[in-house]
Amino acid sequence: MSEFFQANAQVIQLRWPALFARLVAEDSSAIQAELVQGLGSTLSVDGIQLTSRHDRIHEARVQAASLPEKPRLHVYGTGLGDLPAVLLERAGLERLYVHVLNGALFALVLQLLDQRQWLEDPRVELMYAGDHADIFTPFFALPAEMLLADDFNAKVRDRLVNEVHLSFNNREFDPQLPAIQQRLRDSLEVLLADDDVAQLFGTCIGREIYVIGTGPSLEGHFERLASVRGQAERPLFICVDTAYRPLRQHGIIPDLVVTIDQLISFRHLPFEESDGIPLVYLPMSSPTVLKAWRGKRYGAYTASPVYATLRQQHPRAELHAGGSVIHPAVDLAVKMGGTRITLFGADFAFPMNKTHAGWDDGDLGPPVEQARHWVRDGYGERVRTQLNFRGYLCVLERYIALHPEVRFLNSSRAGAMIVGTQFNPEFVQ
Known part of the structure; x- marks a missing residue:
């Protein structure tokens, strides 16, 4: 081991012996790093620079300036140690939590650079990010290690990405946008004529509920779902809008349909055979599609x-939202009284190299070939996905954690592993 590693290791072993044992076991030789020169220098791993190659300290000060003057701060990723060192210059900082996102990379840096300046500071707490179920705020996540996070810390990485992107993703839902204001005006007539979704709450206490999404794994369940649907005593079927057409094509009539997206059209929600099927919707939905629906409608x-003004003027109950229609569908199941909820087609990924069940590649979004990200599936293997799907998964996992009274089950191992769920033995071997 290098002289630097011995000096760094002495501090870590004394302060965090359990973490030190894990670091020693990391395979730092697997990290292909090279020195990159500029006005200064830095390390590059897989073509990704850990810091600026011109002025690392200036970059760290810019990063630090984005964090508030709080007594407790969190840094995700260790980099070359510059950001922790700069933050520790703050006299008002009482505790700095440094979360390792790539253990092997950190072990390599410990061999190459003296990190004792920040490791020895009594205000520092060092830990693996993946040891915690969720993220802490306020935080700064080092951009390079958001890309280089290892498998153990990937789940926390996903939640960091989701948090960082939140304001950017919400820019399209500015209540002041003329298109949004016009859509709400157009939908008001329908909303006022329909019932409040609250009328459905508490109507299925103790009944098992199936919440059906449109992930590729749904295709393996059509036959079984059709059989269950024909039973006298059976679970309630709640499906999302894009699952409605594939279900009907396989002879499966859902008990409730949930729609939220302003882009959903008759192509997704054909109305011709919708008699007797309730539709739960948000006012951003197409008023043309809503008016044509023949079943009972419930506004939420x-x-x-976006709904702040409407909530004051025309009160309706709320459903949980997080970017995907699966979120209000699951929340509806819980508020109706479900305590055992099985998820179908909730894949948040592209298993079998498909994007959705019953739709062609690219019909409902980017095609599989554009997937650049991954999550772990129910087998523990990597499966391709896209960034927004990972965000939707994070939101659902947080929701599940808030409802320990409900047993959430997954019907497939093919999609993303959903923290907080178990596999339903009726559908998963």
Whole structure:
């Protein structure tokens, strides 16, 4: 081991002996790093620079300036140690939590650079990010290690990405946008004529509920779902809008349909055979599609600022939202009284190299070939996905954690592993 590693290791072993044992076991030789020169220098791993190659300290000060003057701060990723060192210059900082995102990379840096300046500071707490179920705020996540996070810390990485992208993703839902204001005006007539979704709450206490999404794994369940649907005593079927057409094509009539997206059209929600099927919707839905639906309709809001004025003028119950229609569908199941909820087609990934069940590649979004990200599936293997799907998964996992009274089950191992769920033995061997 290098002289630097011995000096760094002495500090870590004394302060965090359990973490030190894990670091020693990391395979730092697997990290292909090279020195990159500029006005200064840095390390590059897989073509990704850990820091600026011109002025590492200036970059760290810019990063630090984005964090508030709080007594407790969190840094995700260790980099070359520059950001922790700069933050520790703050006299008002009482505790700095440094979360390792790539253990092997950190072990390599410990061999190459003296990190004792920040490791020895009594205000520092060092830990693996993946040892915690969720993220802490306020935080700064080092951009390079958001890309280089290892498998153990990947789940926390996903939640960091989701948090960092939140304001950017919400820009399309500014309540002041003319298109949004016009859509809400157009939908008001329908909303006022329909019932409040609250009328459905508590109507299925103790009944098992199936919440059906449109992930590729749904295709393996059509036959079984059709059989269950024909039973006298059976679970309630709640499906999302894009699952409605594939279900009907396989002879499966859902008990409830949930729609939220302003882009959903008759192509997704054909109305011709919708008699007797209730539709739960948000006012951003197409008023043309809503008016054509022949079943009973129930209006709902979410906590989004988009509905702030409507909530005051025309109160309706709220459903949980997080970017995907699966979120209000699951929340509806819980608020109706479900305590055992099985998820179908909730894949948040592209298993079998497909994007959705019953739709062609690219019909409902980017095609599989554009997937650049991954999650772990129910077998523990990597499966391709896209960034927004990972965000939707994070939101659902947080929701599940808030409802320990409900048993959430997954019907497939093919999609993303959903923290907080178990596999339903009726559908998963």
